[in-house]
Amino acid sequence: MSAEPLERLRQVSGVLGSFTCGSLGQLLLTDMPEQYSLVQLESTAARLANLFQSADEVLPKCRSLTLGFGEHQLSVRRYRFGALCVLTTAAPDRHLLRVTTRLLARRLSALG
């Protein structure tokens, strides 16, 4: 599947890139800056799946994760197709990001 749908997210102020992963932690699509290798992203996707698995054991219906780093934030939300992960600066345009994410999730769900 093409990563073209993810490109829309990059139009949102503060978004650095995004990727999707399956429920078992497999990397599906990526639109991340070139500095991130596939190996790094695959490892990241696996760890996110691990985090969700751990969260599921204590928090029923855990649907999203937000990870805060020094100047970056990684937001991950579960959908039917898997999880959409968005890497942003510390202060993205949250309103536009929320709506764009929703639109994108619909499209990705439709694509299967």
Next chain:
Amino acid sequence: MVISPNFPRVPSDVTSAAVSQAEGFAIRLPRAQLGDLIQINCLNRIRGAFCVSSGAHRGHLFFEQGQLIHADFGVVMGLDAVVQMLGWRGGSIEPCVRPWPKESTIDMGADVLLLHAAQRLDEAARADTGPEATTKVVRRALWPAELLPTPVVAENEEPLAFEGAERPSLASALAGERISHLQVARVTLDGTIQQLKAGASTELADTAFFCQRMASMLGETLGLGECRAVSLEGPRESIVVFRGRSIVGTRGKTADLEFIRKKVGLT
């Protein structure tokens, strides 16, 4: 705010921080905040009593073994007293000689204490906000009587024992002990559970530790550095994990955790 002297390390058998001969510097920090003092004293494991003054108000803080163990402001004790003092906009903080409390009214580290206090201040500010959205409301410090809870204990119960003339009632002591409905688990950086509050489970502590470590590994893989906070969100309940000197996991209703998410920069 003025702070003096520079909170020198005092031997544990000294019952007051008012040791004029102690080593250290007297400092004046015009823009220092009470929260800074609490963190510095806890970090340096200061043992001593401090008098906090603002206008006609005067409260006291007692530090020991890296924790703020007791606070009083008139009849208000514990966390409620700290919240009152944190709401003051300026004044002075100085070491003082006070009878040492026999029992502590606060049982949490500086990080958790300040978070609880911040929540209380936010709630108080929200409660004071009128229906007019355009009205700017300056935070109003509540009178001590307004903070006292409805007594929940039998009248014949003994009040907590304190040295000195001022013996607070159990009701006011409970006001100080009253804690938030959020579950809080504190874990050391090596995974040892330090504290479980408000019904927090060991499972929450383990999850907090695991998530913080896993997220930090993830951050290092992507060159983002160590993870400072993680939020696990469900439709009704959420967990927020953040790292200070230890790893703290908080669990509660998603809406109730919003203020913590803001404090740790996740929203």
